Amino acid sequence: MRDNKPASSIISVAKEAGVSLQTVSNVLNFPERVKPETTERVMQAINKLNYTPNLSARRLRSKKSASIAVRVDSNASAGSSSEGLYTGYIQDEFVYEVVKAAEVRDVKVITYTCDPDEDEVKKLKKLVDSRDVDGFLLTSTVEDDPRLKYLIQSNVPFLSFGRPWASSDEFASSYPWIDIDGASGTADATKLFWDLGHRNIGFIGWKTFSVQPTNPRSVGDDRFLGWSKSLLELLNLKSKKISTNFFELGGESISSARDSARKLIAKFPELDALVCASDTLALGAQLEYRGLKKSIPISGFDNSPTSKVFNFTSLDQNIPEIAAHALVVLMGESGNTVAKVNSSKKSEQANLIFKPKLISRI
Amino acid sequence: MRDNKPASSIISVAKEAGVSLQTVSNVLNFPERVKPETTERVMQAINKLNYTPNLSARRLRSKKSASIAVRVDSNASAGSSSEGLYTGYIQDEFVYEVVKAAEVRDVKVITYTCDPDEDEVKKLKKLVDSRDVDGFLLTSTVEDDPRLKYLIQSNVPFLSFGRPWASSDEFASSYPWIDIDGASGTADATKLFWDLGHRNIGFIGWKTFSVQPTNPRSVGDDRFLGWSKSLLELLNLKSKKISTNFFELGGESISSARDSARKLIAKFPELDALVCASDTLALGAQLEYRGLKKSIPISGFDNSPTSKVFNFTSLDQNIPEIAAHALVVLMGESGNTVAKVNSSKKSEQANLIFKPKLISRI
DNA sequence: CTGAAAGCGCTTACAG
DNA sequence: CTGAAAGCGCTTACAG
DSSP states (O other): OOOOOOOOOOOHHHHHHHHOOHHHHHHOOOOSSSOOOHHHHHHEEEEEETOOOHHHHHHHHHHOOOOEEEEOOOOOTTSSSTOOOTTTHHHHHHHHHHHHHHHTTEEEEEOOOOTTSOHHHHHHHHHHTOEEEEEEEEOOOOTTTHHHHHHTTTTTTEEEEEEETOHHHHHHHOOOOOOHHHHHHHHHHHHHEEEEEEEOEEEEEEOOOSSSOOOSHHHHHHHHHHHHHHHHHHHHHHOOOOGGGGGGEEEESHHHHHHHHHHHHOOOOOOEEEEEESSHHHHHHHHHHTTOOOOOOOSSSSSHHHHHHTTTEEEEEOOHHHHHHHHHHHSSSSOOOOOOOSSSSOOOTTTTEEOEEEEOOO | EEEEEEESSSHHHOOOOOOOHHHHHHHEEEEOGGGGHHHHHHHHHHHTOOOOOOOHHHHHHHHHOOOEEOOOOOOTTTSSSOOOOTTHHHHHHHHHHHHHHHHHHOOEEEEEETTTTTTTHHHHHHHTTTTTTTTEEEEEEOTHHHHHHHHHHHTTOEEEEEEETTSSSHHHHHHHEEEEEEEHHHHHHHHHHHTTOOOOOOEEEEOOOOOSSSOOOOOHHHHHHHHHHHHHHHOOOSSSSSOGGGGGEOOHHHHHHHHHHHHHHHHOOTTTEEEESSSHHHHHHHHHHTTTTOOOOOOOOSHHHHHHTTBBBEEEOOHOOOOOOHHHHHHHHHSOOOOOOOSOOOTTTSEEEEEEEOOOOO
């Protein structure tokens, strides 16, 4: 059986349908310009000849690649020394969901890697200069990020998953990003435990820029704040300060979480529920409690496989929604045309903060 | 500052260097055809003008995309119900290492997804017909795999990571694959425990096609066989049968492994070391032992973050090597040209089985 | 609504 | 070793 490869070109389709090639092109790219009956004839020819457009030709002529780039990272270093079990879960799911949402639009996703010793800007530049991608999806950008500098300066469209912490509002609103509302998440977990009757709800988080922040300056601050603010409110405390007995901050590792849990129990024996800044920390705390043959409700963050296997409450970032929205920011509600950055009219959908969904596993 | 975008084309480079455009093209694609001094002048022009070839034009003319496709999967369903913590670790690392190895060759990696309810062949076909990729890297192909059928029939180059189990030698050698030597891995773990003085080494694996196989017909058989054969040898047993007291088979989940461990301990109380078919099973067994306040050496498979955090012995599949070799099979030792499948002269590097590396964490 | 021409930026024959 | 021409398969003006 002969391979049903695409007919050599649009020309054969045009001949088959008895129209000019431009009409075939119009059917494919601007259906509204073509009379329905002509469209019908052309579609029949396309199906009969099994025609698929040559995308390189299309890209060359139209100067649009209909492709975006996203970085893939390794998880091999996770678990070593003091890290968590699957620290790259969100990043991996983001990539997967972006690819999936892109397929619906006929947008290709090109992947690249960047080890710590490599210059990521060089890689971005190469992808841009060779016309292989129209835009980028970055994760966790910071104020002095060289990638931001390059992309903004070169007028290359992009969107960051993760807002720039500890930067001015002016800077934060100078480029498109979407993010997760960490404070809303930890507040929801706190309220859940409260509603279940717990009154001594502690927190284990990360040592970050500022302890007990009023304005969050990091993801850690944000998640801390959600717990502390909601707890103050629930306790109806006049004081603006949460006692330092109620929380412990450390690194993002199981062993650090075990240390934190141990200290917390010692300082605050009446502890009856625990909000954690991540699933890794929640697992560490849970293991410490298991060692003590005790059990209290614990919550983490990300709704990762870890939280499912170890069966603790977590917060789902709803990555499919995030990924789909990322593409909306780059390319509008549909289609595969990446909008060139337009300084006068900012995309109004950017800079959105999504609330995570509480997944209760009490 | 003006954006240093690539000079409009190869023509400007040719003018700058005072040569014809074909010479510039030759410098880029066939350096050996050009005199060193000419090359030097052209390279200077390229650098001066910051020229980067338009890859769509190159692809259109040369009919080579210098791109390959690989599927990305979600890990969101991992951890739910009865699965492991990070079941997609090897697949994710494979994708990462493939992208990394491809970058060295200036090969692009296009990703696609495929949910269980979708037709993967349709997606492959679209990528091929639109001329976006020259070849595919698949994982875990089986004998009646529709992807194999399509790719072989259409003469599209590909390589599978994972051999076809339970199929004839003829079928297995009919297409290129590379794989891991599971038996060698579990044998290594068994020998390690033996050398440490353990004589009652058990095994926890999966319920697969055939229990106590002489010829492995699945990954589970293969890993079982490595343990059972090496143990028979070490015990210098005449009988060709391992007592069914020494092993338990179940599903790929932590809870199944806990069940297996419990049964094994009951039937075989002198058990003093445990070889497991996966890191998930090893974790389950370890947790069961912890619950009993006991500890014996346990080994898993994959050297995943889980094995690192829970600090048990495991077997590293050396994914960087696998990925690099996959590209060698597709494109030779270097370069970005995917060799068309040539039935007369099979690539001699295909159908290789790599030994995993024992990572001892005693 | 449809068509004939031009051209995107390269590489591939082929000629010298 | 280098050059002038052709052409890969589309879409984009533009004309009707």
